[in-house]
Every structure is written in C-alpha cells, then in structure tokens.
Amino acid sequence: MPAATARALEPHRYAASEALLERARKTIPLGAQTFSKSVTQLPFGSAPLFASRAKGATLWDEDGNPYTDFCNALCAVTLGYADPDVNAAAMMQIAEGSLFSLSHRLEAEVAEMISAMVPCAEMVRFGKNGSDATTAAVRIARAYTGRDLVLMCGYHGWQDWSIGTTTRHKGVPSAIRELTITFPYDDVAALEGLLQRHDGEVAAIIMEPMNVRAPSPGYLTAVRRLADRYRVVLIFDETITGFRLHDGGAQALFGVTPDLATFGKGLANGFPLSAVAGKKALMMEMEEIFVSSTMGGEAVSLAAARAVLRKLQREPVIPSMRIRGAEIQAEVEAALTTCGADAFATVSGDPTWSFLTFSAPEGIDVWSLKTLFLQEIFARGLFMLGTHNLSYAHGDEEVSHLVSVYREVLPMLAEAVQAGDVERRLVCAPLKPLFAVR
Ligand SMILES: Cc1ncc(COP(=O)(O)O)c(C=O)c1O
Known part of the structure; x- marks a missing residue:
C-alpha cells in the first residue's frame, strides 16, 4: 500500500x-x-x-x-457558519414568531433591499429553494410570452422542466422534456441557431451568467441582444452568483441586465430563502399566474437575509x-x-x-x-x-x-x-x- x-x-x-x-x-x-x-x-x-x-x-x-x-454548505454560507450577526437577527425574530396568518413587513423590507442592490430587480417574490425561484421565473416567462419552449444552459434545480434534460430524467413526462432544449455556454452561434429554428416558440433563455469559466468578452451582451431580437425573456440564474460575485450579482459585475433573475443559496446565509426578481412588467404576471406556498414569507429567514444584506453593505x-x-x-x-x-x-x-x-x-x-x-x-x-x-x-x-x-x-x-x-x-x-x- x-x-x-x-x-x-x-x-x-x-x-x-x-x-x-x-x-x-x-x-x-x-x-x-x-x-x-x-x-x-x-x-x-x-x-x-x-x-x-x-x-x-x-x-x-x-x-x-x-x-x-471550502464547500460551505454548497455555497450557502457566504458569511461563514453561524455568523453572529445573522444568528442574532434570527434569534430575535424567533422570539417574535416565524410564520403568521398574515404577511409580514420583513417581506417588503428585504424586497426593497434587493431592489436597491440588483440592477434588474424592480420587483421581488420569495421562495424557499433555488428551484422554487427558477421554476417561478420560467412560469412568468411562459405566461408573459404565451410560448412554451425554454432554452437552458447549466443546472437550475430539481423540477421537471429542468432535470428532465439530464440523464436523471426518470419520472419526468416526455411531453415536459420536449419543452426544454439545452445550449452550450459561451457559444453565440449555437444559441442563435436554436432561436432561429424555434422562432416564435421560445419563452425564455435561462442560464448562469458565469460558472466554470468567465464569459468571453461580449458574450453576455450578445445573449441580451438575441433575447431582445427574438422577444424572449432572459433569465439569469444567480442562485450561486448572486450576492457572491458582486453585491449586485453577476449582472452587475458584467454590466448585462436580464429581464428576470433568481437568487438562493447565500441570500440568508444558510436559512431557507430564495427569490425571483425582475422587471415590473414581467413580475406583475405573478398577480395572474399561481405561485404560492404556506412557508413563503417565513420571517426568520427574511430576518437572516436582512442581516446578510446589511453586512454586505457595511463590511468588505x-x-x-x-x-x-x-x-x-x-x-x-x-x-x-x-x-x-x-x-x-x-x-x-x-x-x-x-x-x-x-x-x-x-x-x-x-x-x-x-x-x-x-x-x-x-x-x-x-x-x-x-x-x-x-x-x-x-x-x-x-x-x-x-x-x-x-x-x-x-x-x-x-x-x-x-x-x-x-x-x-x-x-x-x-x-x-x-x-x-x-
Ligand atoms: C445555479 C443553480 N440554480 C438552481 C439551483 C437549485 O437550488 P436549490 O437546490 O436550492 O433548489 C442550484 C443548486 O445547486 C444551482 O446551483
């Protein structure tokens, strides 16, 4: 040996x-x-x-x-484990109650903070996992455009529309699998080819602005232009990159603003909270479609998120x-x-x-x-x-x-x-x- x-x-x-x-x-x-x-x-x-x-x-x-x-709960504890400021905020909220029969003011407070920090975030809704947020974003895009197809690059959670594209698609109906098409990162021609082939059918392009490598110069701008030209909703999945690469997310770092963006992971430093955020015209679809959950608006995670965002603003x-x-x-x-x-x-x-x-x-x-x-x-x-x-x-x-x-x-x-x-x-x-x- x-x-x-x-x-x-x-x-x-x-x-x-x-x-x-x-x-x-x-x-x-x-x-x-x-x-x-x-x-x-x-x-x-x-x-x-x-x-x-x-x-x-x-x-x-x-x-x-x-x-x-260096795994940090899969990128979920950006401030480190058991951060004293986040713990103090969560503990104070626990004493006040974690879930109520009515909405709570923290929902508006944290939405306002995200809106002030993230370029695309005119309006915000909360969920618990990144998958809640990406799935809500896709539903908004489909509702807004009246189209069904989704062009996707990378991993966006366990829901049917997303995981159905991988080899782990057991249990996902083939009718749903047919509605999501994957495209390679950093390849403008490949994305353009798909948009041409499916002109008038694509509701959304969803992708992480960056993961294994940085985008080539001009790539994200080209994606933005293609989305505009084909009238497709551009969703940046910032579940990881948000509040990590930059206070305003990768969209602020690269200077390219999507229509919708999703956040999760480090947003509440290990407390369960995610968010879909974006332009008002799109987000207002949420008054028509159905995205709703008993635990949405749970206040301990929101208090934790407020402490995280304050710390991001206060400390380097x-x-x-x-x-x-x-x-x-x-x-x-x-x-x-x-x-x-x-x-x-x-x-x-x-x-x-x-x-x-x-x-x-x-x-x-x-x-x-x-x-x-x-x-x-x-x-x-x-x-x-x-x-x-x-x-x-x-x-x-x-x-x-x-x-x-x-x-x-x-x-x-x-x-x-x-x-x-x-x-x-x-x-x-x-x-x-x-x-x-x-
Ligand atoms: C980029 C990205 N989007 C979405 C998700 C799904 O998030 P969750 O596991 O919180 O549902 C993940 C999880 O790893 C992710 O990395």
Whole structure:
C-alpha cells in the first residue's frame, strides 16, 4: 500500500458517520436530502458523511474530526457558519414568531433591499429553494410570452422542466422534456441557431451568467441582444452568483441586465430563502399566474437575509472573498504546475467560486482520480467537493491549510498517474458519474 494513503486508513476515522448512514438509510432514501451530500458524491469508506456542527470556516463531522470547509454548505454560507450577526437577527425574530396568518413587513423590507442592490430587480417574490425561484421565473416567462419552449444552459434545480434534460430524467413526462432544449455556454452561434429554428416558440433563455469559466468578452451582451431580437425573456440564474460575485450579482459585475433573475443559496446565509426578481412588467404576471406556498414569507429567514444584506453593505465581504479566492487560484495553479498535475487538473472560475477540474489522463479513470483526491484531502482535514466556495470567514489560516494540503496531495496524485496505480491507492470504491450539467 503506498504510504500516502496511510492517513485515509486511520482506524475508525469515519466510523460514527458510517453507522449513522446505515441507520438513516432505513428511513431516508439515500440517507440524505441533497444529492451532493449523499454517497453519490462522497466516497463511502473515505469520506465524512454527516456534520455535527460548524462555526466560521470549520465543520466538525459526526466522528468529531474538524475540517477547513471550502464547500460551505454548497455555497450557502457566504458569511461563514453561524455568523453572529445573522444568528442574532434570527434569534430575535424567533422570539417574535416565524410564520403568521398574515404577511409580514420583513417581506417588503428585504424586497426593497434587493431592489436597491440588483440592477434588474424592480420587483421581488420569495421562495424557499433555488428551484422554487427558477421554476417561478420560467412560469412568468411562459405566461408573459404565451410560448412554451425554454432554452437552458447549466443546472437550475430539481423540477421537471429542468432535470428532465439530464440523464436523471426518470419520472419526468416526455411531453415536459420536449419543452426544454439545452445550449452550450459561451457559444453565440449555437444559441442563435436554436432561436432561429424555434422562432416564435421560445419563452425564455435561462442560464448562469458565469460558472466554470468567465464569459468571453461580449458574450453576455450578445445573449441580451438575441433575447431582445427574438422577444424572449432572459433569465439569469444567480442562485450561486448572486450576492457572491458582486453585491449586485453577476449582472452587475458584467454590466448585462436580464429581464428576470433568481437568487438562493447565500441570500440568508444558510436559512431557507430564495427569490425571483425582475422587471415590473414581467413580475406583475405573478398577480395572474399561481405561485404560492404556506412557508413563503417565513420571517426568520427574511430576518437572516436582512442581516446578510446589511453586512454586505457595511463590511468588505465580497472584496475580501475575492482577494482570498485569487490567492487560492494562484497558489493552486502553482502547485499543479510544480508537480506536473497540470497535465490532468486545472483551476478556473471566479475567485469567489473557483473550480478544480480533473480530466482523464491516458488510461486513467477520471472518477478514480477524483475519488483519490477527495480521500486524501478529507483525511487531512480539508473539505471541498471540486469547487472553492469562498466565505467571509476564510482568512490566512484557512488559505494556508488548503495550500499545504494541496502541496501534499497533488504530487501524490501525479505520482499515482505516472505509476498507473490510482485505483490501488483507494481505500474505497471510486465514485461514479452522476450527471454533467456544467
Ligand atoms: C445555479 C443553480 N440554480 C438552481 C439551483 C437549485 O437550488 P436549490 O437546490 O436550492 O433548489 C442550484 C443548486 O445547486 C444551482 O446551483
């Protein structure tokens, strides 16, 4: 057994996690509520499976092992775990009540704050998950245009119209699948071709303004022009990029204003809140269509969101994340080049949300390689799942930890690729591909 895997074999490192998964799977399919927190993404035998608590940038697993966490609840805790300002706001609201028989003034207050910060946001409605917001946006677009087709790029949630385009479409009626067509990012000609072919049929273009890589100069402007020319509603899914890349979202960073935008994830720093926002003429469709839920307007999450937005306005949250994130990108790039791992891995994306992407070297299964990477970083107390999701709680110490772990693990990966013994170094079964959306 190559020495580098010794840490991953520490006796019983994940024993409590594994016992809890066995228990959970008896009553919970997959033993998790979120695919990315399940054994489809966490290699059983080499990974923590349950968190017990988290504070700032540190997460503790069920076995009591601490991790410097660059996953940050899948980009949902932009300020860091258990942020004191957000917790204080939530606690005060809990004492006043969380849900009422009537709407609450916080709904108007937070809508006004979003409207003041986000260029397209003349009006705002709230939901609980990103999927609520993207699905509401698509319904608004269909109602406004009287058309059915949706052109989509990337991942936009678990609802039929979106997930039906992936290999995980079991259970989605084919009639619905036919109404969404995917298009590649950063390819104006491909999008234009679809709009020409389906002229007069397309209700919406929905996309993340940026994910794995930055848009080529002029790309988003070209998308905006195409949407105008074909009278299609342009929706930017800012579930991740909103209140992360920039206070006003990626639309403010790139200077291209969509008709509608969706927000979620970090909006309330881990409390369940999402929003669809946009131009008044479109948003007013919500007085005619039906988007409504019992928990919509739940006040603890809104109080948390108000605290988040105030902190974004008061403190250099995003500038600080951009600086640390840029340091990470530079250090990771150097670490990859120094050991030759740049032959099979690259770092890309925005500093606040950068991607470490593995490609398949000759004769090596890329999923085994990714599994080995996760096995080794988890064993060294670093948690990430392929992206560096910066938070305001990440300081010098956290960046140094990540860099020192990468400097140990990446050369080991390069050695394993060179020796062709990646699988032999695994103490678990390799992960399998789920579905690619980016
Ligand atoms: C870009 C994007 N849109 C929508 C969603 C769906 O959000 P949720 O999981 O909160 O429903 C996600 C979730 O990962 C996402 O990344």
